[in-house]
Amino acid sequence: MKDSLDRSAWVSAGLAALADKGLDAVRVERLAADLNVTKGSFYWHFRDRGDLLAMMVEAWRTSATTDIITRVEAKASDPADRLKTLFATVLRADGRLEMAMRDWAARDAGVGAVVAETDARRVAYVEALFASIGVPAAEAGARARFTYQALIGQFRMGVGAAEDRAREALEIILPLMSRP
Amino acid sequence: MKDSLDRSAWVSAGLAALADKGLDAVRVERLAADLNVTKGSFYWHFRDRGDLLAMMVEAWRTSATTDIITRVEAKASDPADRLKTLFATVLRADGRLEMAMRDWAARDAGVGAVVAETDARRVAYVEALFASIGVPAAEAGARARFTYQALIGQFRMGVGAAEDRAREALEIILPLMSRP
DNA sequence: CCGCGTCAATACGGCAGCGTATGGAGGACA
DNA sequence: TGTCCTCCATACGCTGCCGTATTGACGCGG
Numbered sequence: 001m002k003d004s005l006d007r008s009a010w011v012s013a014g015l016a017a018l019a020d021k022g023l024d025a026v027r028v029e030r031l032a033a034d035l036n037v038t039k040g041s042f043y044w045h046f047r048d049r050g051d052l053l054a055m056m057v058e059a060w061r062t063s064a065t066t067d068i069i070t071r072v073e074a075k076a077s078d079p080a081d082r083l084k085t086l087f088a089t090v091l092r093a094d095g096r097l098e099m100a101m102r103d104w105a106a107r108d109a110g111v112g113a114v115v116a117e118t119d120a121r122r123v124a125y126v127e128a129l130f131a132s133i134g135v136p137a138a139e140a141g142a143r144a145r146f147t148y149q150a151l152i153g154q155f156r157m158g159v160g161a162a163e164d165r166a167r168e169a170l171e172i173i174l175p176l177m178s179r180p
Numbered sequence: 181m182k183d184s185l186d187r188s189a190w191v192s193a194g195l196a197a198l199a200d201k202g203l204d205a206v207r208v209e210r211l212a213a214d215l216n217v218t219k220g221s222f223y224w225h226f227r228d229r230g231d232l233l234a235m236m237v238e239a240w241r242t243s244a245t246t247d248i249i250t251r252v253e254a255k256a257s258d259p260a261d262r263l264k265t266l267f268a269t270v271l272r273a274d275g276r277l278e279m280a281m282r283d284w285a286a287r288d289a290g291v292g293a294v295v296a297e298t299d300a301r302r303v304a305y306v307e308a309l310f311a312s313i314g315v316p317a318a319e320a321g322a323r324a325r326f327t328y329q330a331l332i333g334q335f336r337m338g339v340g341a342a343e344d345r346a347r348e349a350l351e352i353i354l355p356l357m358s359r360p
Numbered sequence: 361c362c363g364c365g366t367c368a369a370t371a372c373g374g375c376a377g378c379g380t381a382t383g384g385a386g387g388a389c390a
Numbered sequence: 391t392g393t394c395c396t397c398c399a400t401a402c403g404c405t406g407c408c409g410t411a412t413t414g415a416c417g418c419g420g
Contacts, residue, residue: 004366004367004368005367005368037367037368037369038368038369038370039368039369039370040367040368040369040370041367041368041369042368043368044366044367044368045367
């Protein structure tokens with residue numbers, strides 16, 4: 001008997017499949033094969049596929065709300081450095097899970113609400129950073145939202161090498177968005 | 181006997197299902213039901229589902245490459261007005277098909293190549309507009325790409341009412357991105 | 361040793377969806 | 391009328407996937 005799995009192993013496997021191939025690839029029997037067990041194990045841990053999906057959303061919510069902000073805060077202390085770190089981190093991240101969640105959110109109102117809440121927190125954080133570096137109050141929100149949209153949008157872009165996009169965003173766009 | 185369908189009716193139905201519910205919803209029997217026929221008709225017109233999918237990509241490529249540019253060009257004549265029209269048009273568009281194509285592109289290299297080509301043309305158009313209004317050559321490309329990313333990204337955003345986002349982008353962001 | 365709880369394997373039946381084969385309907389033309 | 395072509399309906403068999411039921415394996419404690 002191998003080491004036994006717990007629920008979190010299944011949730012991780014589900015999120016990996018989601019990120020890699022989309023929601024349609026999150027299949028009970030496929031995940032079981034990925035984990036080298038059979039679906040008996042799955043049904044011991046979960047009522048049905050919907051149960052797993054709900055737990056996946058919750059797991060994503062927990063990590064997504066605080067992950068990027070915590071990392072940026074840990075790495076830099078003044079707002080300008082934090083903005084730079086935020087850009088650098090997002091622009092070099094693998095956005096597949098992020099975008100798979102958004103694809104899912106577009107089709108499921110419950111998931112949509114979770115993503116909206118996450119977006120609101122992140123945008124508020126960016127806005128506060130912009131305000132801290134002297135961007136006028138009348139513009140900080142708009143710039144934060146536009147910036148956030150661009151950072152999300154670049155995960156689904158078919159032009160430009162990722163490294164080039166990161167460099168130009170740091171050298172050209174961030175200074176532009178930061179103007180007082 | 182009802183009026184007979186041709187291939188394009190099937191392709192349109194496929195694109196509608198894709199936009200509305202994602203690639204997984206593009207199903208032969210479901211499309212047949214949507215069109216009030218049975219799958220016998222489908223298999224007269226197409227070899228298999230893959231045949232339909234390929235034609236859908238081609239149809240999207242044809243329309244996506246020229247659609248937005250043609251509309252903007254028809255509606256406005258000077259570059260500043262064209263930029264404004266571009267923003268206004270995209271920000272008020274239903275981006276579901278656009279994003280469904282991107283979701284698909286993320287998982288299929290062939291589709292990814294089509295989307296990349298489309299993106300390149302659109303970004304080049306935006307860049308040319310920026311250059312025409314006096315944005316420095318060293319910055320026009322970066323600004324065009326970032327702007328394009330943000331316009332794409334806003335289709336998958338969970339914050340802000342669409343109309344508010346459009347207004348603030350037109351009044352605050354476009355002027356900022358247009359600075360010489 | 362036995363009982364219990366945790367965890368997992370397997371068999372089963374049902375459904376969605378696919379592609380193939382076959383026959384039907386309608387229209388145009390000789 | 392018969393033939394041909396275009397288009398479509400239906401039946402069929404197969405596969406993937408789901409959830410349920412049943413049994414087995416293992417570890418722990420009394």
